[in-house]
Amino acid sequence: MAIALIATILGPDAHNIGWIIIAMVIGGLIGVRLANKVAMTEMPELVAILHSFVGLAAVLVGFNSFIAHDVFSDRIMDNIHLTEIFLGIFIGAVTFTGSIVAYGKLCGKIASKPLMLPNRHKLNLLALLISFILLFIFVKTTATGLQVFLLLMMTIIALAFDWHLVSSIGSADMPVVVSMLNSYSGWAAAAAGFMLSNDLLIVTGVLVGSSGAILSYIMCKAMNRSFISVIAGGFGTDGILVDDEHNLGNYRETTADEVAKLLKNSHSVIIAPGYGMAVAQAQYPIHDITAKLREKGINVCFAIDPVAGRLPGHMNVLLPEAKVPYDIVLELDEINDDFANIDTVLVIGENDTVNPAAQDAPNSPNSPIAPNKPNSGNARPGGLESAKCYCI
Known part of the structure; x- marks a missing residue:
């Protein structure tokens, strides 16, 4: 930079x-x-608000490019440049409001509950359709006043469009949203590069945009979500299966002393941390517990699912910050097969990813860590049925 x-x-x-x-x-x-x-626990909010700055910059660059641009002698080249301006402003406006809403949800200033407007998907499609019509008119007309009006109309539609998209997503799914906004900011930067004829900015933006999209796809796969649903902003409640007729397991309340005794008598322990641990800043006492258990010869590992926390890689930053040895912090694919042989699993602020329903329900969401039968196919791997699982 x-x-x-x-x-x-x-x-x-x-x-x-x-x-x-x-x-x-x-x-x-x-x-x-x-x-x-800004504390480490507030890093997701900071990342979201920084993405909004990228979007706003793309909008300003787009309007400046329109004001300063000279009409090309070649009409085709002029139409291409106008299209770059229009799309750059659209992507930037979408990134800006989406990031603002994500920031509000993450810091609690906006209700975390998904906004479910009637016919919301039709509203989204209508906004896109109107934007494409405005683009067609914007490129075809030569009246400067009309072009300015069309740009302003499109900007307002784009701002409202992504406000609605991100508002339709619950706070539990914010890791995917932050990753997608990272992708949007990359495409916004690439669009700005086209408007400024800056090859380096184009390449950098494409790298950020594509990597963010790939990461979002990986996270959606881990959550048993549809990637298209993320882009459509509609998986706040869609596709969630609720089964009240079957007992998916029993639970009982326990005490700190009982859990401590259980951990002390275990030979192997897996700790699955989540955003709740980050909010409580419990990574430091968790480090102390881990150190004491390892001193007694107990094998301790951490299972990090792709959507733990409110930011991709959130737990991978918090745990080393608390001096937890990095070699025992394992990704889900590395440790999933070990669950069946573990004595105790300690789930800290990660209850939403321990989902027994994922064992038999292929559409059950939030299932990175789930009790699983061998070779069950659709369910996420895991073996919590064979271990004593304590959720904090």
Whole structure:
């Protein structure tokens, strides 16, 4: 980033360098303050709000490109440039409001419950259809006033469109949303690169956009979700199976002393942490517990599912921060087969991913960690039936 800023200032086309430096100083001071103020547990909110800045920047670059652009002698090239501007502003506006809503949900300023408007999918399709019609008119017309009006109309529609998309998703699914917003921000940057004829910005944006989309697909697969449902913003409740007729297991309340005694008498323990651990900042006492158990010769490992926390890789950052040995922090694919031979499983703030219904219900959501029969196919792997599982 520093190299990019320096190259921009020293570039042959640089103008108003003084204003650029002032903006850099202001932004740098804000960044330093945030770095010192924001706790690790608040990192998902920070990432979401930073994505909104990328989207807003793409919108501003798009409007600036339209105002400053010269009409090409070749009509086809001019239409291509106008299309780049239109799509760049659309993607940027979508990223901006989606990130703002995600930030609000993560920090509790917006209700975490999914917003379920009547005919919401039809509303989303209508917004896209209207946007494409506006794009067609925007490219065909030569009236500047009409083009400005069409851009403003499209921007308003795009802002409302992704506000509705992200509002339709519950807070438990925010890891996928944050990953998708990361992808959106990459495509917004790529669109800005097209508008500015900057090859490096295009390549960087495409890398970020594609990697975010791939990560979202991996996370959706781990959650037994449909990737298309994420993009459509409709998996707040759709496809969730609720079965009240079958008893999926028994539970009983316990005490800290009883759990401590059980852990002490175990030969092997798996700890499955989640966002609840991050909120409670329990990674430090968990480290102490882990250290004491390992001193007694007890084998302790951590099972990290792809959607643990509110940010991809959230647990992989929190646990090493608390000095938990990285070699015992394992991904789900590495440790799933070991559940059947484990004495005790300690689930900390990760209850929503321990889903017995996933054993037989192929559409059951939130099932990265689930009791499983051998070779059961659709259910996520695991073997909690054979271990004593304690959820905190």
